[in-house]
Amino acid sequence: xxxxxxxxxxxxxxxxxxxxxxxxxxxxxxxxxxxxxxxxxxxxxxxxxxxxxxxxxxxxxxxxxxxxxxxxxxxxxxxxxxxxxxxxxxxxxxxxxxxxxxxxxxxxxxxxxxxxxxxxxxxxxxxxxxxxxxxxxxxxxxxxxxxxxxxxxxxxxxxxxxxxxxxxxxxxxxxxxxxxxxxxxxxxxxxxxxxxxxxxxxxxxxxxxxxxxxxxxxxxxxxxxxxxxxxxxxxxxxxxxxxxxxxxxxxxxxxxxxxxxxxxxxxxxxxxxxxxxxxxxxxxxxxxxxxxxxxxxxxxxxxxxxxxxxxxxxxxxxxxxxxxxxxxxxxxxxxxxxxxxxxxxxxxxxxxxxxxxxxxxxxxxxxxxxxxxxxxxxxxxxxxxxxxxxxxxxxxxxxxxxxxxxxxxxxxxxxxxxxxxxxxxxxxxxxxxxxxxxxxxxxxxxxxxxxxxxxxxxxxxxxxxxxxxxxxxxxxxxxxxxxxxxxxxxxxxxxxxxxxxxxxxxxxxxxxxxxxxxxxxxxxxxxxxxxxxxxxxxxxxxxxxxxxxxxxxxxxxxxx
Amino acid sequence: xxxxxxxxxxxxxxxxxxxxxxxxxxxxxxxxxxxxxxxxxxxxxxxxxxxxxxxxxxxxxxxxxxxxxxxxxxxxxxxxxxxxxxxxxxxxxxxxxxxxxxxxxxxxxxxxxxxxxxxxxxxxxxxxxxxxxxxxxxxxxxxxxxxxxxxxxxxxxxxxxxxxxxxxxxxxxxxxxxxxxxxxxxxxxxxxxxxxxxx
Numbered sequence: 001x002x003x004x005x006x007x008x009x010x011x012x013x014x015x016x017x018x019x020x021x022x023x024x025x026x027x028x029x030x031x032x033x034x035x036x037x038x039x040x041x042x043x044x045x046x047x048x049x050x051x052x053x054x055x056x057x058x059x060x061x062x063x064x065x066x067x068x069x070x071x072x073x074x075x076x077x078x079x080x081x082x083x084x085x086x087x088x089x090x091x092x093x094x095x096x097x098x099x100x101x102x103x104x105x106x107x108x109x110x111x112x113x114x115x116x117x118x119x120x121x122x123x124x125x126x127x128x129x130x131x132x133x134x135x136x137x138x139x140x141x142x143x144x145x146x147x148x149x150x151x152x153x154x155x156x157x158x159x160x161x162x163x164x165x166x167x168x169x170x171x172x173x174x175x176x177x178x179x180x181x182x183x184x185x186x187x188x189x190x191x192x193x194x195x196x197x198x199x200x201x202x203x204x205x206x207x208x209x210x211x212x213x214x215x216x217x218x219x220x221x222x223x224x225x226x227x228x229x230x231x232x233x234x235x236x237x238x239x240x241x242x243x244x245x246x247x248x249x250x251x252x253x254x255x256x257x258x259x260x261x262x263x264x265x266x267x268x269x270x271x272x273x274x275x276x277x278x279x280x281x282x283x284x285x286x287x288x289x290x291x292x293x294x295x296x297x298x299x300x301x302x303x304x305x306x307x308x309x310x311x312x313x314x315x316x317x318x319x320x321x322x323x324x325x326x327x328x329x330x331x332x333x334x335x336x337x338x339x340x341x342x343x344x345x346x347x348x349x350x351x352x353x354x355x356x357x358x359x360x361x362x363x364x365x366x367x368x369x370x371x372x373x374x375x376x377x378x379x380x381x382x383x384x385x386x387x388x389x390x391x392x393x394x395x396x397x398x399x400x401x402x403x404x405x406x407x408x409x410x411x412x413x414x415x416x417x418x419x420x421x422x423x424x425x426x427x428x429x430x431x432x433x434x435x436x437x438x439x440x441x442x443x444x445x446x447x448x449x450x451x452x453x454x455x456x457x458x459x460x461x462x463x464x465x466x467x468x469x470x471x472x473x474x475x476x477x478x479x480x481x482x483x484x485x486x487x488x489x490x491x492x493x494x495x496x497x498x499x500x501x502x503x504x505x506x507x508x509x510x511x512x513x514x515x516x517x518x519x520x521x522x523x524x525x526x527x528x529x530x531x532x533x534x535x536x537x538x539x540x541x542x543x544x545x546x547x548x549x550x551x552x553x554x555x556x557x558x559x560x
Numbered sequence: 561x562x563x564x565x566x567x568x569x570x571x572x573x574x575x576x577x578x579x580x581x582x583x584x585x586x587x588x589x590x591x592x593x594x595x596x597x598x599x600x601x602x603x604x605x606x607x608x609x610x611x612x613x614x615x616x617x618x619x620x621x622x623x624x625x626x627x628x629x630x631x632x633x634x635x636x637x638x639x640x641x642x643x644x645x646x647x648x649x650x651x652x653x654x655x656x657x658x659x660x661x662x663x664x665x666x667x668x669x670x671x672x673x674x675x676x677x678x679x680x681x682x683x684x685x686x687x688x689x690x691x692x693x694x695x696x697x698x699x700x701x702x703x704x705x706x707x708x709x710x711x712x713x714x715x716x717x718x719x720x721x722x723x724x725x726x727x728x729x730x731x732x733x734x735x736x737x738x739x740x741x742x743x744x745x746x747x748x749x750x751x752x753x754x755x756x757x758x759x
Binding site (some may be wrong): 123124125128129149154181182183185261292305307309310311314 | 579581585589596626627629630633636637638639641642643665666727741
């Protein structure tokens with residue numbers, strides 16, 4: 001005899017059955033019945049955010065940094081629409097997450113009721129799938145199906161919209177059953193022929209390069225990637241989100257390519273005769289002009305999503321499948337190689353195009369901050385970032401050694417991701433050192449979450465690279481818009497130290513290079529949260545740079 | 561190995577046959593996907609399929625070059641899409657249906673009926689001043705009848721989207737028991753009927 005529960009109770013029970021022990025959320029009218037039962041379920045820790053966007057980003061970063069599925073709660077209407085940026089961020093970067101939104105009562109749906117939004121309609125393009133659950137009896141199955149969809153295949157966000165009176169309706173809940181979705185088949189699509197073809201190309205290649213993307217991290221294929229690279233002596237270039245899929249202190253590690261990547265990384269791809277794209281979507285920030293991208297090389301593309309194959313660049317050997325499984329098929333078939341000639345050429349490229357030299361300056365430079373932080377932490381920290389110059393400097397100058405230690409909004413490029421994502425990463429990794437590298441622009445988009453940080457005493461260290469500018473905008477207007485600087489200077493920035501202190505958070509400031517090391521060490525040794533205001537040089541461009549839509553031949557290596 | 565250049569350079573229309581869950585909102589998910597990927601729906605036919613709970617949708621979509629090649633794979637990513645196949649290059653038989661209401665009077669009626677005869681068209685309604693005929697066939701056949709009837713004065717032309725299916729010319733040969741169809745270019749392409757949805 002199964003028991004009857006309210007819809008809200010079924011939601012909590014199903015979440016617990018999925019192993020959920022923390023949710024990020026903010027209540028409102030339509031979701032109040034769910035909050036009304038939360039106290040009965042002590043297994044679920046609720047972290048109250050200050051804006052629903054923060055809940056979505058925190059859940060997303062929780063997922064990325066733990067491999068579990070993060071959960072966000074929001075109410076109907078504005079609560080739900082505030083999630084959208086977070087859902088789109090997760091969707092673009094294939095991060096699994098579950099968003100549960102309250103909806104107006106069933107009889108009010110479609111009447112333009114107070115706080116009503118068609119959130120399933122609105123989130124169609126930014127979710128992997130979504131549901132409007134009209135019966136409490138469907139809730140359990142829907143939630144389990146949603147988790148299954150979110151975390152399997154190419155992961156992504158799933159939204160479940162639940163009308164207020166479905167939360168209070170009673171129904172049976174029989175627990176988690178086997179999930180079967182017609183057409184959603186996770187059996188391997190990898191063909192033996194494609195693996196054979198790939199192996200043949202790798203064996204024939206004189207100058208192969210691996211382009212490792214986020215898929216390697218999602219698929220947990222670090223050791224498989226390393227095995228392929230070491231066995232066949234193939235240099236590994238990572239994408240921006242592929243950073244931390246391969247240890248950067250490894251001799252075969254060759255940085256990240258593209259718009260603001262290392263010059264040598266782009267040149268290695270350009271000069272190679274074979275690119276093995278693994279879990280990457282050959283994004284426009286890497287490819288630039290598809291007609292001129294790595295024209296001398298053949299391309300193997302391994303990805304779980306068949307629709308990514310051939311989307312931007314022509315692929316010679318497509319392999320559709322889970323990265324880990326595919327590499328496990330390929331690796332035993334590869335023979336050992338030393339490729340000394342090609343690796344010498346790679347070394348020459350690295351020494352001829354150093355790319356990471358920090359310009360001489362009496363002022364504090366963002367690059368210097370990141371380099372120092374990297375040295376002090378020995379690369380042993382989880383690093384979150386927002387979007388812009390600080391993100392590129394972090395990707396360039398922080399030396400990532402641990403798998404999956406880089407959490408950044410790559411695809412959508414969401415400014416403001418830095419503050420709440422660090423919350424999610426810290427909640428998911430309580431013992432770990434989490435540094436969030438922020439721009440002063442992005443920080444102010446989500447800095448209300450400092451209250452969440454304080455309330456939960458999360459020991460996140462926020463580093464604001466503060467130049468009172470939207471630095472990347474300044475850079476682009478300077479380079480491509482005739483130095484017509486518009487709306488890129490922030491003259492109203494708060495005193496970030498006082499701001500932190502007003503939340504009861506330790507605030508520190510670094511004005512010049514003299515106290516840089518000491519302050520970073522002080523922040524590291526503080527047991528609670530810290531905000532460090534790094535007052536950096538006002539105008540300083542990120543180099544190297546390949547302008548949008550261009551190729552490696554337009555590469556600008558340094559300040560002219 | 562797929563020769564993508566051959567496909568992307570000369571074809572900008574694809575015919576997709578799909579099986580989808582018969583649920584509210586499915587069409588809007590699919591239409592939204594086409595819209596945001598920059599594809600245009602040239603024709604669309606929806607109806608129940610041979611499997612209960614599933615609808616058959618046949619699309620003709622057009623769009624920019626190589627991206628269009630991924631249409632079926634994009635569709636398969638939608639959870640409610642059970643199966644999607646790009647059958648453009650396969651040996652397919654396809655039909656459209658049209659209802660054509662044309663002005664007619666005593667004088668020209670026999671001429672119109674003669675045309676109907678030639679085109680093997682059913683006349684399904686005759687009024688004092690017009691008649692309606694039903695035609696099935698390929699696009700060109702319907703196009704030419706419409707053109708021929710134009711001089712009498714077309715009152716209404718109602719056309720369905722294209723429906724298509726693979727021809728059943730089974731070729732013996734493969735040991736794995738899969739059905740094989742011969743393409744126009746003569747290549748053998750294996751085709752399992754219920755492909756696993758890739759994700």
